[in-house]
Amino acid sequence: MSVLILEPLDPEVMRWLADRHPVRYAPELAGDPRAFRQALFNVRGLVIPPSTALDAQALHFAPVLKAVGRVSAGAENIDLTACARAGVEVVRSLTATALAEAEFMIGALLAMLRRVPVVNEEGLLVGRELGGATIGLVGLVPTARSLAQLLAGFGARVVGYDPAVHANDPVWTRWGVEPLGLRELMEQSDGVCVQLGYFSRYRGLLGERYLSLCRPNQVLVSISPSGLFEEAALADALHSGRMSAAWLDSLEPGWLEPGRPLADIDTLQVTPRVASTTRESRVRAAWAVARRIDELLTGSTPAPRAEFRPTAPDDSLDLEAGAASG
Incomplete structure (x- = not known):
């Protein structure tokens, strides 16, 4: 398996990813931490919802993981420090929402x-x-x-x-x-x-x-x-x-x-974090995350574009770069 997706994505985005990589869509794993960890062994790309934790323990079960994507806002469920140490890029669009x-x-x-x-x-x-x-x-x-x-x-x-x-x-x-x-x-x-x-x-x-x-x-x-x-x-x-x-x-x-x-x-x-969640923003974020995961898995780009947040948990945004400053 190449990409494991636990969060619903726009159907067109799902088809685009499936044309390029083996994809498993398994939203039921979001509510089953043990089964989720067991499914990570041969996963290279991952998309998870806010309810699913990716910490050092989970990363231990994911030896080939290269990227974890979040379409929804925030990343409190992801241990950014553990991902940085494991060489896993956390993919979140800066501009979609x-x-x-x-x-x-x-x-x-x-x-x-x-x-x-x-x-x-x-x-x-x-x-x-x-x-x-x-x-x-x-x-x-x-x-x-x-x-x-x-x-x-x-x-x-x-x-x-x-x-x-x-x-x-x-x-x-x-x-x-x-x-x-x-x-x-x-x-x-x-x-x-x-x-x-x-x-x-x-x-x-x-x-x-x-x-x-x-x-x-x-x-x-x-x-x-x-x-x-x-x-x-x-x-x-x-x-x-x-x-x-x-x-x-x-x-x-x-x-x-x-x-x-x-x-x-x-x-x-x-309100329960509704500011970023619109039909349009979800589609924009899904495309941005899917394209970046594809780049990482195919090796088509050597470094993340300015549209994406760095993995390092304490880095500041470079406003002089790319889409953020325009």
């Missing part, structure tokens, strides 16, 4: 600005418009580029912060984003969009130090892992009214349980 995520964040901003009213100069409770607002982008990833373009169409001022991108980097100008420090961004933004890639060094980045400074009536939407936030600080910002509303599309298990800081806050909305 960017537009879907940007549209989701625009929708979330519009909903919160209208749904959570503020008191105007006449003493009336009113909604707000996105046009003329200042929107802060935390994380200069491909989604931010699409988001900045959409926000410009509304007439919003777009500012941004990324700890890995210097303020003098030309990418800020190319993407139409004004660079600010995180403190200034929180102080000036009517809405904040968080799409920063998660690394352990960023855990708790958005904590009391910055959330205590948010602009009055600020709204926030995040598609990043919730580990970027200090849950107590976010809860305090919402309870106190400094932040009018927040929408998180990814939340760690247990954060809404009774007794936890974010439990029972009616200005917090949580």
Whole structure:
């Protein structure tokens, strides 16, 4: 066997792969860890869903594995360090979900600005418009580029912060984003969009130090892992009214349980990672992953293209390269 697929893919993509490699489609293995490991012995390419873990133990059963692909967003189920040590490339498209995520964040901003009213100069409770607002982008990833373009169409001022991108980097100008420090961004933004890639060094980045400074009536939407936030600080910002509303599309298990800081806050909305999942983005991601796996198995390219994330778990995205910066 050459390619093992546990996640449903677009039928045309499946046929394309099957024309080039022996393919086994076995979604039932996603719920059976033991059978999954036993099936890995002669697998060179693998596509797995979020529910299937690929860790050092599983890799021990996959001596010829060269690539593991993820069509869905995120890679929390994949041990990136173990894959790097085993020489297994983790294949995820950088750009396939960017537009879907940007549209989701625009929708979330519009909903919160209208749904959570503020008191105007006449003493009336009113909604707000996105046009003329200042929107802060935390994380200069491909989604931010699409988001900045959409926000410009509304007439919003777009500012941004990324700890890995210097303020003098030309990418800020190319993407139409004004660079600010995180403190200034929180102080000036009517809405904040968080799409920063998660690394352990960023855990708790958005904590009391910055959330205590948010602009009055600020709204926030995040598609990043919730580990970027200090849950107590976010809860305090919402309870106190400094932040009018927040929408998180990814939340760690247990954060809404009774007794936890974010439990029972009616200005917090949580969705189960739906930002990146659209019909169109799934097709784009499936084609990108399938083509890269084909390249790796046939040896047609010596190195990953800029469209794909590196395997190394702590590498930053090179925004000057390829499709990410354009």
